[in-house]
Amino acid sequence: MELCAAHRKPSLGSCTRCGVFVCDHCRKWMSEKPFCAECLRRLGDKPSREALWALGLATLGMLLWFPGLIAIPLAGRELERIRSGHAPEAGRDFASLARGLGWFEAAVGGAAIGVWLYRAFM
């Protein structure tokens, strides 16, 4: 039976990031996958800078429109990083909200531009 190196207790699986055996004492979770405490500490428990930037740009897009469009791919990329275990889970809500808000702004702004163009040229 494999033992956890830190606590010498029976392993419940291995860390998704570094592969070290983890026991019920040191097993942590992210995106429903097991991680060791050290890897999770390295990733941090705060949203990443990218997640904050994505939501910040989407928020700015409520006034200036264009930053909201940049937020969509940025948030999508961050969600992918979270899914693959390369960015902290804490950023998920930020990135999801940024993506949703970005699409909302794209739709509202796109419709407004469409109306403006229609009035200008028709």
Added chain:
Amino acid sequence: MPTQQFPVERNGPKRIEVSWSGLWKDFTVKLDGQPLGSWTKDELSQGKEVPMPDGATFKAHLRRVGMNQELALLRNGRALPGSAADPVTLVKTAGGIIYFLGGLNTLGGVVGLSGVEFAARLFGTWDGVVVGAILGVLGFFTMQRSRIALGIAMALYALNGVMVIAETAAANGTPAIGGIFMRVIFLTAMWRGFKAMGELNTQPSA
């Protein structure tokens, strides 16, 4: 038959499944697919506890919070991550409401700008867009657990509600009951987020 799944530990696999039928009838809880317990509607209203295989206690309680009902799912007295009573969920909901209100104002402002008179009267034009953006900024900081931002958003929203009622009364009109009802529900959710922030700020790992 409504079914919801929750993790036992934050960000962990969703091991707990709750399901019920109709108005909280046949409420059952499963852990890893195995039945953990079942609750009658009365037991759910009073809050019944059952033991878990790891020695912890699980409690399901259908309680009244303001004008809403809330299904509290507690393990050893702490809300399951992602459940209605979870402080992280409450803060996220408060932030989401502020963004929703901001988005509504922005949308109204843009529609008003495009010449729709009804929207222009209700939300304004550029002023609606600016109010939406201000609410967005407050939502951004609320998501980062700023009690100041959430407090300002609550105060602005409550003040705006009072002004709308006063204006309607001054014009000898009757305030829209539906609008007041929605405001109370949103303000209650924001207030719960405000309280939850205090709880979360004392436990940084949550």
